[in-house]
Structure formats: structure tokens, C-alpha cells
Amino acid sequence: xxxxxxxxxxxxxxxxxxxxxxxxxxxxxxxxxxxxxxxxxxxxxxxxxxxxxxxxxxxxxxxxxxxxxxxxxxxxxxxxxxxxxxxxxxxxxxxxxxxxxxxxxxxxxxxxxxxxxxxxxxxxxxxxxxxxxxxxxxxxxxxxxxxxxxxxxxxxxxxxxxxxxxxxxxx
Amino acid sequence: xxxxxxxxxxxxxxxxxxxxxxxxxxxxxxxxxxxxxxxxxxxxxxxxxxxxxxxxxxxxxxxxxxxxxxxxxxxxxxxxxxxxxxxxxxxxxxxxxxxxxxxxxxxxxxxxxxxxxxxxxxxxxxxxxxxxxxxxxxxxxxxxxxxxxxxxxxxxxxxxxxxxxxxxxxxxxxxxxxxx
Numbered sequence: 001x002x003x004x005x006x007x008x009x010x011x012x013x014x015x016x017x018x019x020x021x022x023x024x025x026x027x028x029x030x031x032x033x034x035x036x037x038x039x040x041x042x043x044x045x046x047x048x049x050x051x052x053x054x055x056x057x058x059x060x061x062x063x064x065x066x067x068x069x070x071x072x073x074x075x076x077x078x079x080x081x082x083x084x085x086x087x088x089x090x091x092x093x094x095x096x097x098x099x100x101x102x103x104x105x106x107x108x109x110x111x112x113x114x115x116x117x118x119x120x121x122x123x124x125x126x127x128x129x130x131x132x133x134x135x136x137x138x139x140x141x142x143x144x145x146x147x148x149x150x151x152x153x154x155x156x157x158x159x160x161x162x163x164x165x166x167x168x169x170x171x
Numbered sequence: 172x173x174x175x176x177x178x179x180x181x182x183x184x185x186x187x188x189x190x191x192x193x194x195x196x197x198x199x200x201x202x203x204x205x206x207x208x209x210x211x212x213x214x215x216x217x218x219x220x221x222x223x224x225x226x227x228x229x230x231x232x233x234x235x236x237x238x239x240x241x242x243x244x245x246x247x248x249x250x251x252x253x254x255x256x257x258x259x260x261x262x263x264x265x266x267x268x269x270x271x272x273x274x275x276x277x278x279x280x281x282x283x284x285x286x287x288x289x290x291x292x293x294x295x296x297x298x299x300x301x302x303x304x305x306x307x308x309x310x311x312x313x314x315x316x317x318x319x320x321x322x323x324x325x326x327x328x329x330x331x332x333x334x335x336x337x338x339x340x341x342x343x344x345x346x347x348x349x350x351x
Contacts, residue, residue: 003177009345096276097273
């Protein structure tokens, strides 16, 4: 009746069940935290300088910007947070596209101690349009952050930072 | 350790009625696994609701051996989301993050560019020759949930098939010899 095989089976099944239960409870605990509310996050992003603005040989507009970024995402961290992926996207409309969303800079924050910082950087990815619509275009800078858990559901949030009007002429 | 002798005895003593009941138990196990899988397909709307991460291109977010749960909804694809996509000519789907989205005003069709968090460059080099963007039909789903390490089981089984056969054999033996 209680052979080695059945005992092993019981122990393994119980272990797997408990692990699954703990993982579920951990992911459910995210619902009681306030880290999914954008209001607890302080951030500021603005354009300091247009480094380069030109039309590529392919006909697409290309912009390189210098950004001033300061974020405080400490409130996003809980015991179930593995990392926070934060990025700044330029968002705008054109005649052809109802939405253009282009990531300019991103960063992975792995712990709470590094979640508050201020930096001035040139854009990691160039702002490249589909076509040539960027002269005099008003773009929105939006800060997005994705809270990636140790186990469970990813929480996404965003916050509109500032508007910026690109120059009327290429540099 | 009378376990082996006991096992042999129990195989000898199998009656036809017992054999039938075991066959039914086995059938129930297989069908319930199938039911769970099909139900997952139904709820997530993705053709493969669970994928195993095979490369380190999304580290430190996802490591090799992690399991991702996919969801394919009608919601538009947005920058920052982690999607699983197929590229023509590549048998294995790729899990990467969306960094650019262009959504057409008239048709709603999207052009998407992806990048692995741990890769220095975006994915245009990984796409099919001459392919600039991913479209909706390339995308199998977006990653919504995450379970660490569990995928190692499948990675080990595909890379060392002998372990798979040993495991299946042992499980089969266990089912045949169990008497309760």
C-alpha cells in the first residue's frame, strides 16, 4: 500500500501544489499594493536640445534629441517586483497614421535603490518617422513603465510628460 | 527494498477488471490534460497560450527556462508590450519587446518594430530578408503572465530525449502498478 513509489508521488504532488498555491497568493497580493497607481510616481521629462533633424536618403525624417529625465519610481517596488522597465516614447499623429509611438530611451531598474535618478541623455533610439511629416510637428513625450513581477501579472502604466514642437526646418 | 519484487508480483496479479479500470484512469488523465489545454486555447485566444523562453535576449526580465502565458486580444498593440511573434522562415517564435508602433488611420493595420531588452540592436536583422516591420498576423500573442524555471523541464526533455522516455516509462509503470 505505502510503497516507495506512492510515497514519492504523494510528496511531489503536495510540493507542486503548495508551490502553485504560494505563487498564486503572491501574484494576488499585488492587488493590495498601491504600486499600480500612477499617482504615486513622480517624473519629469523634457527636451533640452535638438541635436540633428534631417531627412534620410529613404525619405523618412530623422531626429536626435537630448532629453532631461528625472524619475522617482520607488513606489513601484514591492516584494513581488523583479524589475521595472521604464521608457520614454514620442507619440504623434500624422495624416497616414492615427498613432505613431516611438521609443526614444529605455532603462531597466532592478531594485528600489536605483529607482530614483536624474539624467541628461541623447536619445538611445532615433526618432524616425514613416515618411516626412515631422517639420513643425507637435509631439507628446510619454513616460511608460512596466512593473514585471517575480511571478504573476505584469502591470503597465503611463504618464504624459510634455509637449514639444519640432523646428520648421531641417538642421 | 522489496519494492521491485512487489512490483513484479503486482504485474503478475493483474486481473482483467483491474486492467480495464487502469485503462480508464489513464484515459481520464490524458483527456483531462487535453481539456485543460483546449480550454486555455479558448480563453487566451492565442494559438499557443504557453511558451518557454529559449534564449537570454530578454534578460534580466525573462531567463532561459521561464514560462510565459500569452494572451491574444483585439486590443491594439502598443509600445512596451512584450509580444511573441513568428518570422517567415524561422521555426521558433521569438519573445521580444515592442519599441515602435505605427498604426494606419484607414485600415488600423499596424507596423511594429521589436527589440530584445538584452540585445544592443533592434530586430530588423532577425526578420525575413527585406522585411522592415512586423504586422498583426506575425504576432501570436502578448506575454501577460510569467512563471519562473518551470520551462526547464521541456528544455531538458527536448535536448535530452532519453530523459523523456525514462520519465514516461516510469510514470506508465507507476500507473500500471498502483493499486488503490
